[in-house]
Amino acid sequence: xxxxxxxxxxxxxxxxxxxxxxxxxxxxxxxxxxxxxxxxxxxxxxxxxxxxxxxxxxxxxxxxxxxxxxxxxxxxxxxxxxxxxxxxxxxxxxxxxxxxxxxxxxxxxxxxxxxxxxxxxxxxxxxxxxxxxxxxxxxxxxxxxxxxxxxxxxxxxxx
Numbered sequence: 001x002x003x004x005x006x007x008x009x010x011x012x013x014x015x016x017x018x019x020x021x022x023x024x025x026x027x028x029x030x031x032x033x034x035x036x037x038x039x040x041x042x043x044x045x046x047x048x049x050x051x052x053x054x055x056x057x058x059x060x061x062x063x064x065x066x067x068x069x070x071x072x073x074x075x076x077x078x079x080x081x082x083x084x085x086x087x088x089x090x091x092x093x094x095x096x097x098x099x100x101x102x103x104x105x106x107x108x109x110x111x112x113x114x115x116x117x118x119x120x121x122x123x124x125x126x127x128x129x130x131x132x133x134x135x136x137x138x139x140x141x142x143x144x145x146x147x148x149x150x151x152x153x154x155x156x157x158x159x
């Protein structure tokens with residue numbers, strides 16, 4: 001029961017973050033291109049992160065249930081271009097791959113456990129990268145490399 005509550009809390013946090021991304025757009029000084037429109041969110045580590053309003057390429061590092069949550073949230077897995085191998089194994093062995101077969105196209109070779117190959121990640125050209133809030137070192141690496149990196153926590157229920 002406690003584990004189910006944690007998973008539910010994680011799902012709710014993700015939905016709230018994605019809702020904030022979709023609902024709190026800022027216009028960029030009158031530019032008409034949607035690529036120039038960004039939103040700012042605060043992740044579960046308290047970091048302020050600016051992301052493109054129209055996210056097309058998502059990578060999920062070390063938060064294993066998030067790719068399935070995103071697929072259900074978007075009713076498509078086409079935006080998920082990278083995820084960890086355990087997430088892929090779960091997708092292959094579940095109904096998820098039948099409902100959203102495009103999830104099987106996501107790359108898994110960019111991450112080994114919690115170690116990210118930054119060159120392989122760069123090849124995925126992500127608009128946003130989700131990572132576990134407990135892995136602050138990874139968050140720093142992603143931010144230093146210029147990625148819009150959003151920390152997600154299953155334990156932080158504050159929004």
